[in-house]
Amino acid sequence: AFQQRVFSGVQPTGNLHLGNYLGAIKRFAELQDSYDCIYCVVDMHAITQDMRVWGGPDELRRNIREVTAAYLAAGIDAERHIVFNQSQVAGHAELAWVFNCVARLGWLNRMTQFKEKAGKDRENASVGLYAYPTLMAADILLYRATHVPVGEDQKQHLELTRDIAQKFNNDFGPSIAAQGLGESYFPLPEPLIGGPAARVMSLRDGSKKMSKSDPSDLSRINLTDDADAIASKVRRAKTDSEPLPSEVEGLRPRPEAENLVGIYAALSGTTPAEVLQQFGAGQFSTFKGALVDLAVAKLGPIGAEMKRLVADPGHIDAVLQKGGERARVLADETMRQVKDIVGF
Numbered sequence: 001a002f003q004q005r006v007f008s009g010v011q012p013t014g015n016l017h018l019g020n021y022l023g024a025i026k027r028f029a030e031l032q033d034s035y036d037c038i039y040c041v042v043d044m045h046a047i048t049q050d051m052r053v054w055g056g057p058d059e060l061r062r063n064i065r066e067v068t069a070a071y072l073a074a075g076i077d078a079e080r081h082i083v084f085n086q087s088q089v090a091g092h093a094e095l096a097w098v099f100n101c102v103a104r105l106g107w108l109n110r111m112t113q114f115k116e117k118a119g120k121d122r123e124n125a126s127v128g129l130y131a132y133p134t135l136m137a138a139d140i141l142l143y144r145a146t147h148v149p150v151g152e153d154q155k156q157h158l159e160l161t162r163d164i165a166q167k168f169n170n171d172f173g174p175s176i177a178a179q180g181l182g183e184s185y186f187p188l189p190e191p192l193i194g195g196p197a198a199r200v201m202s203l204r205d206g207s208k209k210m211s212k213s214d215p216s217d218l219s220r221i222n223l224t225d226d227a228d229a230i231a232s233k234v235r236r237a238k239t240d241s242e243p244l245p246s247e248v249e250g251l252r253p254r255p256e257a258e259n260l261v262g263i264y265a266a267l268s269g270t271t272p273a274e275v276l277q278q279f280g281a282g283q284f285s286t287f288k289g290a291l292v293d294l295a296v297a298k299l300g301p302i303g304a305e306m307k308r309l310v311a312d313p314g315h316i317d318a319v320l321q322k323g324g325e326r327a328r329v330l331a332d333e334t335m336r337q338v339k340d341i342v343g344f
């Protein structure tokens with residue numbers, strides 16, 4: 001009954017990295033021929049953390065443009081699909097309020113991302129950080145999206161989104177029917193998670209995910225890194241002293257090796273098994289040399305295009321404005337129906 005529609009987003013918090021690209025943005029581009037796609041710069045999520053983390057108004061404006069530039073540089077077509085920033089469409093905040101009243105405290109208390117990001121000083125975390133998952137549910141369901149491409153770290157939030165959609169459909173079932181809107185109003189969106197780079201790990205510590213907020217710049221490859229920076233980070237990536245295994249099972253107890261092989265597979269569009277057919281039983285230095293060449297060949301043009309786009313902020317702002325207008329048409333229709341369903 002629901003149109004096949006993709007929604008996803010990236011926070012404008014700076015330091016866009018290889019994990020964001022392989023786990024999210026590259027896949028956003030790949031889905032364009034199969035779905036009607038909406039890609040959002042989730043700026044309202046960015047301010048849930050301390051201002052020292054997101055950098056303040058000027059930095060936020062710069063980072064909104066940088067994420068937009070990454071979308072366009074990765075090949076997302078803003079004419080065929082919708083690219084915009086969240087704060088420009090009021091429906092995100094409005095629907096999030098309704099979902100705050102549908103979701104239960106116990107559901108949010110289980111969210112591991114809140115625990116990680118709040119750290120030990122939970123009393124000082126923002127209410128917004130705690131409610132982040134209900135805003136994310138609103139982002140997706142405002143467009144009644146059916147599919148959501150994200151990295152592995154977002155899986156629990158997607159499950160919560162489905163729980164919220166289901167509880168809304170149940171609680172308001174009679175009203176949904178009375179409004180002539182069918183049996184259930186919101187689809188239960190499916191996560192699109194997977195592939196060899198669903199969880200790209202830090203280059204310095206195979207037990208931590210590659211992250212924007214890691215204080216070590218050597219832990220991540222940024223999308224705007226030049227060839228020299230990419231080469232030195234790959235060469236200095238932590239590994240053990242064994243040669244590469246020849247079978248994927250041999251990677252399991254070796255997270256650093258598994259991570260680099262997964263990155264190679266994702267960048268080359270192959271599988272870890274195929275990567276090991278070529279490099280298995282060989283020295284890490286040979287494999288790292290090939291990974292440098294591959295990463296520079298794939299990321300170099302994206303970084304260069306991002307820099308070119310960011311130098312023309314007027315163009316980026318025009319893309320976002322037009323995308324916002326198109327998103328608002330869809331969002332307004334949902335909000336009109338949601339208000340009828342709730343009784344507003």
Ligand code: ADP
Pocket residue numbers: 009010011012013019020021022023024149150151152153154197198199200201209210211212213
């Ligand atoms: P971050 O987690 O780096 O702060 P976001 O929360 O904006 O970035 O995430 C944007 C997208 O990138 C999400 O779909 C998220 O799952 C994905 N992502 C983030 N880090 C990684 C990673 N290390 N590996 C794979 N995907 C990732």
Ligand code: NA
Pocket residue numbers: 153
């Ligand atoms: Na994330």
